[in-house]
Amino acid sequence: EAQVTQNPRYLITVTGKKLTVTCSQNMNHEYMSWYRQDPGLGLRQIYYSMNVEVTDKGDVPEGYKVSRKEKRNFPLILESPSPNQTSLYFCASRSRGEKLFFGSGTQLSVL
């Protein structure tokens, strides 16, 4: 089954403790992206990747890092999380011209 898999589904952490949210897709998509969703703000793009080793900043990249060492994986790294990064995060992928496939989301709380 074609899917985008994010882990974990829920995460509670404390300020400053490094964390990684994983994202994997099994559709051989070139393009992958991370979004955060906040009430009243909709979805905002954090980072995206056009292919392996090719990443670029989205609209709200501050405080986040990504890497794309393999085509299927696109982890989101928070080196020193802060409470304003409490949010619902979505990973998405697609091939050129196709629709975006979204993961089920990761609800992150930073205390």
Add this chain to the structure above:
Amino acid sequence: AQSVTQLGSHVSVSEGALVLLRCNYSSSVPPYLFWYVQYPNQGLQLLLKYTSAATLVKGINGFEAEFKKSETSFHLTKPSAHMSDAAEYFCAVSGRSGGGADGLTFGKGTHLIIQP
């Protein structure tokens, strides 16, 4: 730069009534436009997309949207609302390349409430 404005953060309609969710966009290049739906505790699902073919686009679950260039609008409609339509709806425009290859710029969303 591209942007999307969704008018109304909450829209309430009666079951069986017409659903109209408004979306206006700005784009310096011919846009690709999308409507996504998000059910509670789920990710986003594509309802329909406009990619410069027919201006009236039909999607899943009886939804359709009409691209009106003169009004820079892409409103979503459904003739008769069903209780299962209650969800968050997002309008989106294609990203920096203008060709649909990049990410999407989303509106802030409209929460659709269906009254019995």
